[in-house]
Amino acid sequence: MTMKNDTLTIAVLPGDGIGREVMPACLELVNAATTMAGAPALAFETHNAGAQYYAESGDALPASTLEACRKSDAILFGAMGWPDIRFPDGTEIIPQLDLRMELGLFAGVRPIRWFPGLPRVLTDPRAEQIDFVLVREQTEGLFYARGRGEIRNDEEAYDTMQITRSGTERVTEFAFDIARQRKRRGKPGNVTCVDKANVFQSMAFFRKVFDEVADRHSDLTKDHAYVDALALNMVKKPWTFDVLVTENMFGDILSDLAAGLIGGMGMAPSADIGDKHGLFQPAHGTAPDIAGKGCANPSAMFLSAAMMLDWLAAKFGQPTLADAARLMEGAVEHTLSTKLAIPMEYGGNANCAEMTRSVISSLSAAR
Amino acid sequence: MTMKNDTLTIAVLPGDGIGREVMPACLELVNAATTMAGAPALAFETHNAGAQYYAESGDALPASTLEACRKSDAILFGAMGWPDIRFPDGTEIIPQLDLRMELGLFAGVRPIRWFPGLPRVLTDPRAEQIDFVLVREQTEGLFYARGRGEIRNDEEAYDTMQITRSGTERVTEFAFDIARQRKRRGKPGNVTCVDKANVFQSMAFFRKVFDEVADRHSDLTKDHAYVDALALNMVKKPWTFDVLVTENMFGDILSDLAAGLIGGMGMAPSADIGDKHGLFQPAHGTAPDIAGKGCANPSAMFLSAAMMLDWLAAKFGQPTLADAARLMEGAVEHTLSTKLAIPMEYGGNANCAEMTRSVISSLSAAR
Numbered sequence: 001m002t003m004k005n006d007t008l009t010i011a012v013l014p015g016d017g018i019g020r021e022v023m024p025a026c027l028e029l030v031n032a033a034t035t036m037a038g039a040p041a042l043a044f045e046t047h048n049a050g051a052q053y054y055a056e057s058g059d060a061l062p063a064s065t066l067e068a069c070r071k072s073d074a075i076l077f078g079a080m081g082w083p084d085i086r087f088p089d090g091t092e093i094i095p096q097l098d099l100r101m102e103l104g105l106f107a108g109v110r111p112i113r114w115f116p117g118l119p120r121v122l123t124d125p126r127a128e129q130i131d132f133v134l135v136r137e138q139t140e141g142l143f144y145a146r147g148r149g150e151i152r153n154d155e156e157a158y159d160t161m162q163i164t165r166s167g168t169e170r171v172t173e174f175a176f177d178i179a180r181q182r183k184r185r186g187k188p189g190n191v192t193c194v195d196k197a198n199v200f201q202s203m204a205f206f207r208k209v210f211d212e213v214a215d216r217h218s219d220l221t222k223d224h225a226y227v228d229a230l231a232l233n234m235v236k237k238p239w240t241f242d243v244l245v246t247e248n249m250f251g252d253i254l255s256d257l258a259a260g261l262i263g264g265m266g267m268a269p270s271a272d273i274g275d276k277h278g279l280f281q282p283a284h285g286t287a288p289d290i291a292g293k294g295c296a297n298p299s300a301m302f303l304s305a306a307m308m309l310d311w312l313a314a315k316f317g318q319p320t321l322a323d324a325a326r327l328m329e330g331a332v333e334h335t336l337s338t339k340l341a342i343p344m345e346y347g348g349n350a351n352c353a354e355m356t357r358s359v360i361s362s363l364s365a366a367r
Numbered sequence: 368m369t370m371k372n373d374t375l376t377i378a379v380l381p382g383d384g385i386g387r388e389v390m391p392a393c394l395e396l397v398n399a400a401t402t403m404a405g406a407p408a409l410a411f412e413t414h415n416a417g418a419q420y421y422a423e424s425g426d427a428l429p430a431s432t433l434e435a436c437r438k439s440d441a442i443l444f445g446a447m448g449w450p451d452i453r454f455p456d457g458t459e460i461i462p463q464l465d466l467r468m469e470l471g472l473f474a475g476v477r478p479i480r481w482f483p484g485l486p487r488v489l490t491d492p493r494a495e496q497i498d499f500v501l502v503r504e505q506t507e508g509l510f511y512a513r514g515r516g517e518i519r520n521d522e523e524a525y526d527t528m529q530i531t532r533s534g535t536e537r538v539t540e541f542a543f544d545i546a547r548q549r550k551r552r553g554k555p556g557n558v559t560c561v562d563k564a565n566v567f568q569s570m571a572f573f574r575k576v577f578d579e580v581a582d583r584h585s586d587l588t589k590d591h592a593y594v595d596a597l598a599l600n601m602v603k604k605p606w607t608f609d610v611l612v613t614e615n616m617f618g619d620i621l622s623d624l625a626a627g628l629i630g631g632m633g634m635a636p637s638a639d640i641g642d643k644h645g646l647f648q649p650a651h652g653t654a655p656d657i658a659g660k661g662c663a664n665p666s667a668m669f670l671s672a673a674m675m676l677d678w679l680a681a682k683f684g685q686p687t688l689a690d691a692a693r694l695m696e697g698a699v700e701h702t703l704s705t706k707l708a709i710p711m712e713y714g715g716n717a718n719c720a721e722m723t724r725s726v727i728s729s730l731s732a733a734r
């Protein structure tokens with residue numbers, strides 16, 4: 001896509017709980033960073049969705065919100081869901097899953113990087129070198145079963161997982177793309193297929209299609225791992241990982257685990273990418289236990305917005321947006337490494353507002 | 368079951384790779400421990416199975432071996448599988464899965480305990496208090512799909528997971544039983560249901576049946592966790608876990624991850640328990656990279672045999688077998704904590720024979 005003349009429009013969905021706290025903080029930071037980088041300003045348009053909005057309106061993901069997401073240039077998403085607010089049949093309100101399916105956001109990109117200043121979780125000092133990307137397939141796999149599951153006579157229940165050639169090809173191509181970009185920055189340029197091909201047909205198929213795609217990328221390397229062994233190695237030697245690609249459910253589990261290695265959900269950004277659309281959200285949820293207290297760590301939201309700027313920069317040929325992304329990442333890193341502000345979840349006393357102020361004031365240091 | 372007059376017979380399946388190395392070491396230790404505890408000697412009968420036997424005979428799990436397992440009082444299992452030896456259709460040789468199904472070994476019991484002397488993986492000193500049990504359902508869940516999966520036109524593949532009321536009830540009852548035994552030793556007496564009930568019907572059903580069973584155990588407590596959040600908490604605060612019960616595939620992933628927290632597969636024992644049978648095996652595999660060198664750490668095999676002695680003691684009313692189990696566990700602990708021998712995988716130079724000698728010589732210290 002070439003550069004557009006008009007302003008880029010961002011659909012902003014703060015959602016529920018701490019999503020509503022970290023989102024305004026994030027918009028403030030993005031504005032400051034784009035200004036400093038001389039990047040075009042973004043037009044933020046806030047839309048309703050989520051459990052709390054459902055409680056008010058009876059609609060968890062209004063058609064107007066979905067439509068606005070479709071028309072936007074990118075979607076910035078806080079967090080959605082709330083323990084006590086459910087659909088009449090008792091199921092949880094999770095519009096993020098609907099958005100993935102509706103907008104074809106097939107690649108869940110979860111960069112896992114340790115930042116200086118963060119508490120180290122693993123004793124091995126090489127844990128400070130953790131820097132890998134987990135790519136989670138997000139439109140099929142076991143999640144294909146959502147809404148299709150079956151309970152028979154209160155005796156048996158079934159859910160079917162689906163792996164398609166096209167779904168596997170596109171997510172694998174995506175993973176090799178990321179590996180190539182990383183290789184330019186000196187990373188190994190390797191993609192690991194994480195599966196359970198020793199037991200399941202669908203997983204053997206996933207591996208087979210992965211291998212076919214890998215053959216087209218002779219400039220990069222590949223390997224395979226069984227998901228159980230990979231989970232073990234994720235605590236034993238995550239610093240050896242480069243790019244991982246895996247099925248939806250496995251990716252869900254592994255990405256939370258991976259976030260645990262770098263200080264938890266408060267530091268883990270994510271992007272849900274499709275052919276046309278990109279949605280960017282922190283990996284954390286709505287955190288009902290701390291919501292409303294203003295003490296959430298907005299770092300994951302900030303880093304997710306930086307991923308959005310990078311994606312927009314590439315998509316619309318606007319390198320200054322990537323500059324703004326570097327400023328934001330650098331400012332988070334500076335804040336943490338200099339201990340200018342320490343998030344409450346790491347034993348510090350910086351609440352959301354203080355973290356935001358510190359990160360914004362660190363933008364110049366990141367220049 | 369009451370005590371039998373005749374000797375207890377153990378079907379011994381060393382299997383492949385390091386299974387063939389740690390097994391003889393283990394039998395030596397069990398003999399020494401039962402003698403010291405004044406427990407009845409066990410009759411060990413070794414049987415063929417596994418990939419290497421398949422290469423010789425064309426049979427991975429001979430009917431005679433299966434029959435011997437059925438007739439035995441317990442099964443002691445090394446490890447099976449070998450990278451280059453596969454069935455003609457390319458699938459791996461994993462008789463352990465067949466044994467689980469054939470013998471109805473529905474509960475995969477994976478105790479996770481940190482031993483003094485082991486390298487600590489997590490920086491938080493509370494990691495030394497890690498002591499929980501993961502109970503993995505082993506006869507259904509996603510593994511129901513094994514042998515039933517479908518690939519259509521090289522375009523789509525499907526695997527279906529099954530959760531049954533009876534399967535969930537029995538494994539949940541089993542988990543509450545373990546929690547009750549642990550409570551007697553001062554543990555919390557809590558069972559956590561690990562599922563993905565927010566997305567899947569089968570998992571919502573699992574949770575529902577779990578809750579019904581939990582209601583029958585008012586002396587114990589229960590809670591729930593989504594599998595992704597649980598994976599995160601497993602690195603954040605595993606010392607808060609007591610007993611976890613979960614679906615087959617989730618349990619496979621989580622038990623490997625859990626082993627990673629206490630020094631890896633070399634320390635992780637396991638038991639596969641059914642209504643009639645019990646199979647005991649280290650969580651590690653055949654380790655082709657080190658097999659044949661005599662350097663495997665036999666500790667997980669030793670601890671698995673101790674689980675077998677405990678199970679036999681309860682089943683046949685033979686408390687001296689439990690005494691022997693305590694001696695064996697104590698001897699492993701003594702060996703590690705005094706650094707009498709340090710396994711090669713932890714940077715020491717004790718090979719399998721030296722570890723075995725040290726553990727046997729530590730039996731008296733454990734008395």
Ligand SMILES: CC(C)[C@H](C(=O)O)[C@@H](O)C(=O)O
Binds near residue numbers: 096097252565595
């Ligand atoms: C909210 C939940 C359904 C969701 C998922 O399972 O995908 C979340 O865990 C995630 O990783 O985005």
Ligand SMILES: CC(C)[C@H](C(=O)O)[C@@H](O)C(=O)O
Binds near residue numbers: 228463
């Ligand atoms: C060998 C393999 C098929 C097996 C499993 O997945 O169950 C193993 O990982 C285990 O945990 O016992």
